[in-house]
Amino acid sequence: MKVKICLIGKGTVGKCFLELLxxxxxxFKHKFxxxxxxxxxxxxxxxxxxxxxxxxxxxIEMDKDFRKLNDWKFNINPLDLISKIDVDICIETTPTNPxxxxxxxxxxKAAIKNGIHIIASNKGPFYLKYKEIxxxxxxxxxxxxxxxxxxxxxxxxxxxxxxxxxxxxxIRAILNGTSNYILSRMASEGIDFSIxxxxxxxxxxxxxDPTLDIEGYDAAGKLVxxxxxxxxxxxSIQDVKIRGISKITPQAIELAKSDGYIIKxxxxxxxxxxxxxxxxxxxxxxxxxxxxxxxxxxxxxxxGSIVLMGRGxxxxxxxxxxxxxxxxxCDFLKKDDNI
Amino acid sequence: MKVKICLIGKGTVGKCFLELLxxxxxxFKHKFxxxxxxxxxxxxxxxxxxxxxxxxxxxIEMDKDFRKLNDWKFNINPLDLISKIDVDICIETTPTNPxxxxxxxxxxKAAIKNGIHIIASNKGPFYLKYKEIxxxxxxxxxxxxxxxxxxxxxxxxxxxxxxxxxxxxxIRAILNGTSNYILSRMASEGIDFSIxxxxxxxxxxxxxDPTLDIEGYDAAGKLVxxxxxxxxxxxSIQDVKIRGISKITPQAIELAKSDGYIIKxxxxxxxxxxxxxxxxxxxxxxxxxxxxxxxxxxxxxxxGSIVLMGRGxxxxxxxxxxxxxxxxxCDFLKKDDNI
Numbered sequence: 001m002k003v004k005i006c007l008i009g010k011g012t013v014g015k016c017f018l019e020l021l022x023x024x025x026x027x028f029k030h031k032f033x034x035x036x037x038x039x040x041x042x043x044x045x046x047x048x049x050x051x052x053x054x055x056x057x058x059x060i061e062m063d064k065d066f067r068k069l070n071d072w073k074f075n076i077n078p079l080d081l082i083s084k085i086d087v088d089i090c091i092e093t094t095p096t097n098p099x100x101x102x103x104x105x106x107x108x109k110a111a112i113k114n115g116i117h118i119i120a121s122n123k124g125p126f127y128l129k130y131k132e133i134x135x136x137x138x139x140x141x142x143x144x145x146x147x148x149x150x151x152x153x154x155x156x157x158x159x160x161x162x163x164x165x166x167x168x169x170x171i172r173a174i175l176n177g178t179s180n181y182i183l184s185r186m187a188s189e190g191i192d193f194s195i196x197x198x199x200x201x202x203x204x205x206x207x208x209d210p211t212l213d214i215e216g217y218d219a220a221g222k223l224v225x226x227x228x229x230x231x232x233x234x235x236s237i238q239d240v241k242i243r244g245i246s247k248i249t250p251q252a253i254e255l256a257k258s259d260g261y262i263i264k265x266x267x268x269x270x271x272x273x274x275x276x277x278x279x280x281x282x283x284x285x286x287x288x289x290x291x292x293x294x295x296x297x298x299x300x301x302x303x304g305s306i307v308l309m310g311r312g313x314x315x316x317x318x319x320x321x322x323x324x325x326x327x328x329x330c331d332f333l334k335k336d337d338n339i
Numbered sequence: 340m341k342v343k344i345c346l347i348g349k350g351t352v353g354k355c356f357l358e359l360l361x362x363x364x365x366x367f368k369h370k371f372x373x374x375x376x377x378x379x380x381x382x383x384x385x386x387x388x389x390x391x392x393x394x395x396x397x398x399i400e401m402d403k404d405f406r407k408l409n410d411w412k413f414n415i416n417p418l419d420l421i422s423k424i425d426v427d428i429c430i431e432t433t434p435t436n437p438x439x440x441x442x443x444x445x446x447x448k449a450a451i452k453n454g455i456h457i458i459a460s461n462k463g464p465f466y467l468k469y470k471e472i473x474x475x476x477x478x479x480x481x482x483x484x485x486x487x488x489x490x491x492x493x494x495x496x497x498x499x500x501x502x503x504x505x506x507x508x509x510i511r512a513i514l515n516g517t518s519n520y521i522l523s524r525m526a527s528e529g530i531d532f533s534i535x536x537x538x539x540x541x542x543x544x545x546x547x548d549p550t551l552d553i554e555g556y557d558a559a560g561k562l563v564x565x566x567x568x569x570x571x572x573x574x575s576i577q578d579v580k581i582r583g584i585s586k587i588t589p590q591a592i593e594l595a596k597s598d599g600y601i602i603k604x605x606x607x608x609x610x611x612x613x614x615x616x617x618x619x620x621x622x623x624x625x626x627x628x629x630x631x632x633x634x635x636x637x638x639x640x641x642x643g644s645i646v647l648m649g650r651g652x653x654x655x656x657x658x659x660x661x662x663x664x665x666x667x668x669c670d671f672l673k674k675d676d677n678i
Binding site: 020024027028031147152153154155158159161162163164165166284286289290300302303304305306307308309310311314316317319320321323324326327328331335 | 359363366367370486491492493494497498500501502503504505623625628629639641642643644645646647648649650653655656658659660662663665666667670674
């Protein structure tokens with residue numbers, strides 16, 4: 001059985017995905033007897049298209065020069081082609097406008113309308129238009145997987161399948177590595193916010209414009225997805241009360257420390273409300289993690305808290321999440337095929 | 340669709356399971372249109388049997404007096420009845436002999452030979468006869484779920500389904516709450532092992548005979564299951580190098596502390612070997628958890644470490660794990676039924 005994939009976006013995540021996929025092809029063959037074939041790879045200015053399947057190895061080898069391959073065509077657009085080429089799964093990894101969710105949102109909707117399953121790594125479409133996408137997918141019998149959008153490779157969305165009969169009542173999490181790195185450094189070194197930010201920028205943990213991270217918008221988007229998936233809510237980012245960390249002082253951190261507390265940028269979903277803001281947590285709390293890690297605490301009805309922790313960002317991490325999503329869809333397609 | 344269940348063992352876990360099941364019946368009805376019916380509940384001296392389904396509420400209400408119910412019969416045995424009553428799923432929660440895995444092992448094998456799916460909460464059969472049980476189950480097309488055997492409600496076995504395309508290379512874990520409680524108290528209070536053990540016994544965290552916990556046998560059994568499930572190994576408890584914590588002194592803990600380390604009773608699976616022993620870990624390690632919690636670190640190929648943490652014991656926790664396993668099997672049966 002052949003499964004045809006179209007990859008939209010060949011940035012860091014797209015590139016890492018191709019590399020890992022190339023290594024993992026035997027798993028899909030062995031486990032499902034499925035041959036994964038990439039029929040299209042789109043970038044902003046055109047795409048590689050080959051209906052019989054692109055040569056993945058060559059695409060990887062050419063690296064940034066992939067436009068020199070014979071299959072490259074300028075000025076073609078996935079939106080035009082998606083209804084014309086035969087594709088089973090569309091993998092969306094383009095950079096997303098945080099306020100509109102574009103171009104990912106249009107790609108996803110177009111693909112679903114053509115009965116194509118979706119794997120996405122950008123959260124924009126889901127914290128903006130969760131309900132709309134879900135309804136469209138249900139109507140068209142499409143699967144949508146987007147594990148990479150929250151905490152990257154940490155399987156915090158798909159863990160829901162493991163907790164089928166259990167109720168998750170609330171979520172507390174640290175979902176932004178940049179702001180957690182800054183607060184960790186402020187706490188351990190007693191330095192000012194601006195110095196810790198500069199350090200994070202120099203180390204590549206913070207972007208030149210760090211607003212989305214330090215003001216909580218990035219964490220808020222992830223929180224919306226977590227709450228919708230794990231608590232069954234139907235919220236969007238407009239529903240989140242958001243406060244950033246830029247006004248936290250070393251003095252405030254010191255004061256907290258003297259009482260056995262630490263200040264963390266928490267994302268909280270409970271009692272029907274969504275909040276991202278600096279909060280005091282106890283020093284020995286499972287949420288007291290240092291550096292750029294992510295951590296998510298699920299408060300359950302009968303099992304206390306279950307905590308997951310891991311790297312919340314990175315090209316290979318996100319690519320791994322996409323591959324795990326692909327594995328899930330292939331498992332589904334295989335069972336469907338056997339019916 | 341009706342799904343018929345037989346519960347073997349009505350101790351703490353069995354009792355909590357009945358309570359939670361009674362509350363969660365609507366979920367199975369709503370999600371799968373499945374009516375869960377309990378046709379048998381067995382204890383060591385007899386059983387409640389009713390082919391049309393026992394009245395779960397009455398069984399719960401009668402509590403320890405369940406033998407007074409009309410459906411009770413003395414001197415009947417699940418091994419005799421399992422081939423005679425029509426059962427879809429057998430839930431095994433009896434206390435297990437740690438060296439033989441009995442009586443659970445015999446119950447499980449008999450059920451599988453009759454084509455009955457298994458949910459089990461006791462680890463004995465799996466750390467002793469993993470390969471044999473798996474092969475028997477494959478031959479008879481039976482599902483075997485045993486999430487409760489390791490870290491109770493923490494979905495550390497079923498998380499494998501979420502990481503289908505990812506390779507887990509090694510595992511480090513704290514799998515025994517009793518020994519972790521003792522070491523935590525020794526570290527925080529500077530007290531001797533024997534005093535910390537006595538405290539744990541008084542609080543109900545350690546049994547009168549704590550040997551299995553403090554000498555590492557309990558953790559070793561769980562480690563075998565983790566390694567077999569998550570790393571694809573095929574080991575038994577005889578393959579584990581086991582050292583306990585009873586010889587740890589406050590002086591050793593103090594020495595470690597002065598270098599930024601703490602002594603923990605780690606269970607480690609890596610490089611084809613299984614080890615349970617006291618180890619130094621860095622103070623800021625994710626494995627440095629206090630009290631009776633369990634923690635498991637999965638070292639992956641491309642995503643760094645993913646860490647799960649939660650309560651490793653408790654009646655409702657284990658019962659929740661059983662219910663999640665039941666949910667998984669019902670999902671399977673429903674899909675199978677639709678084919």
